[in-house]
Amino acid sequence: MNADAKQPSEAAQSAPDSAEVLRVSGLNIAVRTEHGLKPLVEDMNLTLRRGETLAIAGESGSGKSLTSLAIMGLLPPPAVRVTSGTIRLGDVELTALPEAEMRSVRGDRVAMIFQEPMTSLNPVLTIGTQLTEAIRAHVPVTRAEAAERAIAALKSVRISEPAKRMGQYPHELSGGMRQRVMISMALALKPEVLIADEPTTALDVTVQREVLDLLRDLQRETGTAILLITHDMGVVAEMADRVIVMRDGKIEEEGTTRRIFTSPERSYTRDLLAAVPRLGAGAARGGAAPDAADPVARLTDVSVRYDLHGGLLGRVTHRVHAVERVSFDIRRGETFALVGESGCGKSTIARALVGLVPHEGRIEIAGKHLAGLDGAGMKALRRNIQIVFQDPMAALDARMKVADLVAEPLLIHGLGDAGELRARTDDLLKRVGLSPDHGDRYPHEFSGGQRQRICIARALALQPDLIIADESVSALDVSVQARVLELLEALKTEFGMSYLFISHDMAVVENISDRVAVMYLGQIVEMGTRDQVFGNPQHPYTRRLIDAVPIPDPDIRPARIQFGAGEVASPVYPANTGPTPVRLVDRGGGHLAAEH
């Protein structure tokens, strides 16, 4: 299918063997508000053929998820509904179907997997119960037959020990395994269409890779058509045959994946692709050579452990070794990045640094030992170190005006009277790209990117030496993410601060950091300058992380990597034992990597 698929008839001719399974034409979705109907999706058209993967890409609020919910007949009633247009699945018109019949279509002919597998599985039922129930809801089989089918379905998604998994509960499985269970549940009845709504967004990058490979293999075996909803252009490039780019509820551009990536016609698509962080882009930036003496923060053998109590007497039986003997310096004026997958302890280090969790070992900030400080000393120290959290909406008090939120750090530290406060606040809002007029509003009136700017303004207010950015751009759309990263970079040059940048996103880290430390299960396994770590990764885990990053280029289909069986690696150890400490060895030029 090389032709631009704008004309469906032409595309259909070019692929005569692929039967059309789903056709959406002229679909409009609107929400009822006090001021009448407000359109959310306008004039959506798409066709999906057997064995094909069509991606709907777009940023938040583009209407991509609403389109998929409309196909499933799951739009939230009564406010949001389809106002016009048709959705044809084979020869059935779905928009006109009564709920009872729609229920038999759902799961049987069209199945869906969601972003967060933990919330889509019922936590109080075993995997087996949920799978057999899903099967028995559509096919008249006995319980035993359904169980057999369920085990077969689990086998098909390559879950280890499928019979054992049947008796387990969702919380006993890792995130990747849960998403596999969801996929097996969705594919157990061999649907014609599988809608995957951000199927890997909540997963770690190595797990994402496994799930994407799995989806591709299963599609090849069963011929199921996949409608992939995603914001991640890397995932699009790897998975899709054709792409629809959506923006504000309308189709912005449509075409084969290669054409969209090589010669996008619309400026929006071009900007979207340009905003995607790519591995290797950072090398062009050139690295600063910060002074190694007089570090802003120095960590020496820092550990954070949580006790788990058990047994009749409530004694400590196990410990979570969230952070285990971590040592590093953050130099003045540098961006130091901590990368790793969820649960590796990177956020715990951030929380220990700002005194939110107790730690063992030695943390020195601006030469002062953190543990030895009293209340006043701690308060004074806070002027040197500030943190920006991942979710700005959660990190801002929803009941306070933005001006009060930004002025609060100044007020707490008694910096300036009322008049000065207002002037400082206005200035800070301008610095982060907001207008002083915005001060009278509440956080919910802003977009995600603007809210993160408010958080940055708050962190900036005390003019700290070090700002910790804990996954601060992870929840933002790529275009917004790029602009917030630009802002952080500009502020760094202006104020000469250092950043501790915590992220799971290898591409972003590669683009902005000076030095990088890779964490795995509470320990640092590799540390060095960006060029050392990305250009010459020494530890197999680092290599795995780098290889797993989806590449936003359809011509590069990365080699398949075989990972572990998907078992949960856990930092929990019995009370009298602990993890084997890794020994970091210098591989030249201060490039440290663990022996393996």
Added chain:
Amino acid sequence: MSEAMVAEGPRKEPAGVLTRILRRKLALFGLVVIAVVTAGAVFAPWIAPYRPDEQFFDGLTLEGAPLPPGGRFLLGTDLLGRDLLTRILHGARTSLIIGVLANGMALVIGTLVGLTAGYFRGVIGAVLMRFTDLMMAFPALLLAICLAAIFQPSLWIVAMVIALVNWVQTARVMYTETTSLSERDFIAAERTLGAGTGRILFRHILPHLVPTLIVWGTLGISTTVLLEATLSFLGVGVQPPVPTWGNIIFENQTYFQAAPWLVFFPGAAILLLALAFNLVGDALREELDPTQRGRA
């Protein structure tokens, strides 16, 4: 491709909370009811047709039964031939004091206990909450009787007793809400800014508890009014012949079949007052919530 600017330009200054509440029909109705009851309570001696303890010879039928509503006695008379309207007007004083003051005191105590226990947890939290549980398990009426027996029965003592008995539920609810609030990121963010405990508790956590407080507060009004009646009935509350809405109901409940108006009218008064506070509280809750503002 610009970052979506949701908030554009300066916003028009919104009208005051009171103006906005007055625009709501239900809230306005609630305010009117509260105003009428308050006026009735304050001006009872002047607007009531008779004296509250005056027994009329013609206030009873020849058989000695109370008179139904209508005629000279607008809402009828009670078992002793006293005018019901007069007694309800005078009773509003006690009931308002109990419903607003005692209930308010209970809310304040409950909130302080719940807030402290929920934020600090640890030993302080455990001690406070176990004490709350103990109070909850203890029969409230027995405690109230003990307290009322120690002190000389009077309206103020009754109000205090009710406050000391009723704070426990509020404390429980506030405790749970505070624990979940203090886990949230914005509280962690405040702590990293160096905000003190007082600032976090009263500037950041308390405002988020207000919606729940308003609901609990309005629900508590009818409960406390009736608890006062129970105490009065047991002889440890407000002493007869001083009328309260609660004790009018209690005095007459056995004659409910023969003289339903004696229970109906004071009952309706309690219901109306509680409803009125509830409507106003609801409107307040929505108007005070900035996250609801500027929404289409």
